[in-house]
Amino acid sequence: MKTFFKLISILLAVTLLAAGLYQVFNNLNINLPAGGEHQAAFNQNTNNAGGFNGDQDGSGFGQREHKDGASGAAFGWLGLLQNVAKVAAITLGVVIMQKFFEKISRNSTAAAVQIK
Amino acid sequence: MNKTNLLIDLGILSAFLVATQPHLTGTSIHEWLSLALTATLIIHLLLHWDWIVNVGAQYFKKLLHVSRLKFFIDLLLLVSMTTLILSGILISRTLPELLGFQLNAARSWKQIHSLSSDISLLLVALHFALNWNWVAGMSNKYLISPIRRLFTKKSDADNALPLKINQ
Numbered sequence: 313m314k315t316f317f318k319l320i321s322i323l324l325a326v327t328l329l330a331a332g333l334y335q336v337f338n339n340l341n342i343n344l345p346a347g348g349e350h351q352a353a354f355n356q357n358t359n360n361a362g363g364f365n366g367d368q369d370g371s372g373f374g375q376r377e378h379k380d381g382a383s384g385a386a387f388g389w390l391g392l393l394q395n396v397a398k399v400a401a402i403t404l405g406v407v408i409m410q411k412f413f414e415k416i417s418r419n420s421t422a423a424a425v426q427i428k
Numbered sequence: 429m430n431k432t433n434l435l436i437d438l439g440i441l442s443a444f445l446v447a448t449q450p451h452l453t454g455t456s457i458h459e460w461l462s463l464a465l466t467a468t469l470i471i472h473l474l475l476h477w478d479w480i481v482n483v484g485a486q487y488f489k490k491l492l493h494v495s496r497l498k499f500f501i502d503l504l505l506l507v508s509m510t511t512l513i514l515s516g517i518l519i520s521r522t523l524p525e526l527l528g529f530q531l532n533a534a535r536s537w538k539q540i541h542s543l544s545s546d547i548s549l550l551l552v553a554l555h556f557a558l559n560w561n562w563v564a565g566m567s568n569k570y571l572i573s574p575i576r577r578l579f580t581k582k583s584d585a586d587n588a589l590p591l592k593i594n595q
Contacts, residue, residue, distance in 0.1 A: 385452060391448070406557035
C-alpha cells in the first residue's frame, strides 16, 4: 500500500512538474520581444509578471500587489531573502538553545554524580 | 536513503521559500509549483511514515522531549500546510481555468491563505531547526565532503607532479 502511494505521489509530482514547466515556457514565449500590435499584450504581461492583479477584494491583502513588473520582481527577491533570513535566524536560535540545554543537562548530571 | 531524503528535503525547503513569493514567480508558476510541492510533501510524509507511527504511538508514554516537541511542531505544520493548500486551491486562478470550472470562493479565503502562509513559514523554520543536526550531518557527508575530496585529490595530484618531473 505504501509503495502504491509512493508511485502515485511520484507520478503526480512528475505530472505537475511537467505541467508547471509547460506553464513557464508558455509564459516565456509571451514575454518574447514584441512590437506593434503585440506591444499591448507584452505590456499587460509585464504588469502581471509578478502575479499582481491589484487588490480585487479590497481586503488589504493585495496592498503589496500594486507594483509594476520590474519593481514587483525586486520586491519578490527581497521577500525571498527576508524569508531565507527568517529561517536562518530561527535555526540559529534553536541550535544555540539546544546546545545551551545540552550543556546544562550535562553539568547537572556531572554534579549529581559528584554528590553521590 | 539518507541521500534521497536530504535532496527531497532541501528541494522542498527551496521550493517552499520560492512559492511564498508569488510576486517573484507570477501567479501561474506559483500555483503549479505549489501543487508540485504538495505532491512532494506527500512523498516526504511517506518516507518518514515509520517515525510518525512510532512517535505517535509513544507520544504520551516515555519519549525524549525533543521528539515530542518535533512531533507537536510537525502536527501544527500539517494543519497549517493543509489550510494553506486548500485555501490556495480555492482562490486559484489557473487550475479552474484549465479544468473548465469556476470557483467562487469567499474573499476571506485569500486572507486565510496569507495568514497560513506566514504561520507555515515559521513552522517550516522550526521544523528545519529542530532537524538541524541531521541536515548538517548529511550535508557534510553527501555534499560538502565529496566537494572537499575533489579539491584534495586535485591538490594532491598537483603536488605529485613536480616530484615526477624531478625523478
